[in-house]
Amino acid sequence: MDASTPVSVVLPTTGWNDACEQVADQLRPDDELLVVCDEHRESVADCAEARDGVRSIVAGEPEGCSGKANAIAAGMEAAAAERIVWTDDDFFHPPDWLEGLRTDYDRRGPTSELPVFVGRDPLAAALEPSHAISGTLAVFLANVPWGGSLVFERADLDDEQRFLDELRRTVSDDGLLSEHVEFTTVERTRRVAIGGSTRETLENQARFVKIVRYHDPTGTAVQGVLAAALTVACALFPLPMLALTTLWTAAIYAAFGIRRWTFLAAYPVALAAIPLLAYGLARRTFVWGGRRYRWDGTFDVAVEPA
Template identity: 40%
Template sequence: MSNRSAVDGSVSVVLPTRRWTTACDELVEQVARDDEFILACDGPDDPVVEDAAGTPAEVVVAGEPEGCSAKCNALAAALERATGEHIVCTDADFEHGPEWLQRVLRHLADAPPDRVVSTAPVPISDGPLLKPLEGPGAIGAALTTLLNTTAWGGTMAFRREAVDVDEYVADLRRTVSDDALLTDRVEGVESVPDLVREMPVSGTLEETLDRQVRWTRTALYLDPGGLAFGALIQLAVVTGTLLVPLVTVPLVTAVAGLAYAYFGLRRWTFLLAVPAYVLSLPMLVYGLARTEFDWQGRRYRWTGLYDVDVLDRDAE
């Protein structure tokens, strides 16, 4: 099905990536002939430059990030190049599935014109630390889609008139989080459950702690209310487990199971939801206490929304 049946006007699909992935293969097949598919990388030697040759994708070289994350820097460069009336931002690290783009655009056509259409990820892993944390992740994704709270960088679609793109691009170049920043710039989010995707991650101890710092700093600077709400849930589960375990443990486990069923996840890890919440509380404290983290081969120090230092520029 052509995306022309979903929206009236041109479409730009933008994707920051240094490598050609399965997601790139999927989107090459889904972007309409007259629309744009823009890949943004860091440098001219990134593998995606050669891999995209001969495909409908256009590669934009963003250059080294200065005072922002590499992803924000690449996304800013792609958005500067994009000319479409409808913009779809996505990531390269998950499988989108058949007709993903057409489904996103159908939801965008049905959404109010001042909203961003998005969804939520469910991180999954066989790693030693993240695997037990899948339950709270699924519950969080369910709350995001039910309450339309925030956008996720893996799926962000909006009409050009809904966002001051020039201002958004300028601010991307001085921060770390693209999706929370966009959430702050639109009137609201239409979070779609059927666009939720599993996001495979390695789940090593180091990577999990780095991700915790990045996510915690993002919430601290752009969604402090949401951060406080999440902390209250964690504290309530821990307190309930200590005081009334016969009520709290089966209740939280059941809620996690319902969240899995809501997204069609067939994983046993919902059974670990209660110990995961117990573990999440000290991890939140860790995220609040730290300002430095590694992300995709670079190390950052993030001390304020627009106060970012790139400490290591030698991306792998």
């Protein structure tokens, strides 16, 4: 297939917003945008009806999975095209975003962009160095897909129906996808705001840790060993490690075009690496998108209102 191949864009959201407008403006005549909500929302349905190629999809309440995974599954089942794009509504989609993913697929096959997480509260901002390393650098080096901006085709899945069934039994959509499709991650970033309050940032920390735990247990073990070594080094050699961690993080920021002062928090974040990992592993539940999840295994999820 080539860049003229029709694309179905699956966009889970809670309402019509700027991201919906931005993606709708980039559709070609044979493309479609599926705006997926948990329940019928008249404003979304009206806006979708007014735009060519846009459809409103009702996913229903999730049972035994996250709202995001449930929405992605519903969107893929409703999608008409062979080529699928997943995206989120929490970042700016420039006018060439969809064309970029088309070209990426034709050159590389399944392709993902990269997130840069920007904190909206003091704790989330302080943790930005950790996200730059684990959520941007590590994702890039390991070719891990990010569900906020990726493209693949149905034929890339080893078993599409099994994948959709598993989506409705887990929390992390992109974590599961990484087990079914091999991706290439390109060095193109999207700025995603996270947090908003200390509580929300702690909930995100628990969720991020559990995603790695259940979809990459080896990575969790490696992360633990490295975090322990880093914490000990920072405690024993504070001044050299202050300089080293700050310069190392500044280099990562520069490599990915992150223009934020928060690289200066690299040393205290390194000192807190083990407590942060332990906190995420110890939490029995976490809140995400207005729901509380108990995630006791890759396909063992209980969900209730927050």
